[in-house]
Amino acid sequence: MAAQTTKKSGLISHGIAAQNRKARYDYTIKSTVEAGLVLKGPEVKSLRHGRATLTESWAGERDGELWLYGAYIPEYQGGVLSRFEPRAPRKLLLKRKEIRSLLGAITREGQTLVPLQIHFNERGRAKVLLGLAEGRKKADKRAAVAARDWQRDKARLMRARG
Template sequence: MAELKESKSKSGLISHGIASQNRKARFDYAIKETVEAGLVLKGAEVKSLRHGRATLTEAWAGERDGELWLFNAYIPEYQGGVLSRFEPRAPRKLLLKHKQINQLAAAVARNGITLVPLQIHFNDRGRAKVLLGLGEGRQKADKRHAVAARDWQRDKARLMRNKG
């Protein structure tokens, strides 16, 4: 997938690009595969997302009645309108084909696999999309190894930059 960059207009709204990102997910989970899904939102939720105030740190995706849902994603109420009352942590339906839903549900049914929302972004057509990752939870030792590898890469780059 092409790298998305956050682009804001003069009014501070995100026209296309990343609206919210779960940075901690790649640290807590070993992401094996990613899937992009559509997101069913109300008008005020879209406006609030365009302001970039959503939070995915406690969010997760799961199956309910044969459909995939995004649970516990925080999208604050839009302050610009009167008719913008919605539940900030309401479950939101994810749009995928039935074949993809069945594959993801089978993967989640296996031991230790979790569907983690990595980011919410707007595509070129202005549609809200969720990037889901199929991940296995990391143990504390694995997290330490990831931190050590990241630090070594940073030090290595610093040494190469200073040498020449």
């Protein structure tokens, strides 16, 4: 999914606004779910400029609802007077059944909800792709890197042969 931008302003109309690339290295992603995100106007504008960071963020439960913690969305510098906290918790929008199943997986199976990316859908709504994940040990990380390097080298060899 390539991000589409307008020519004049460089804003992301729909596509990926922020990615957590380190998550796929640190965790084994079992399944993914897309959730809506409650944002204020200046936060959306800042996301459209692609300045958000998800590297230290995670999703957790508070009062029976899911929240996104630690995501960094910088203040919008376009002359807007309303300020917001860049690392404030933001509410995630999911159906009750999905929330219950995710919370069950977190508590019973010891898995973690990791945000993988923030993107805008075709209707221009901000969405978060959450991954239900298990942490990797150091040896598993090394094996994943070795497998990825071998796939890259194998593709190069096949291209060289023609």
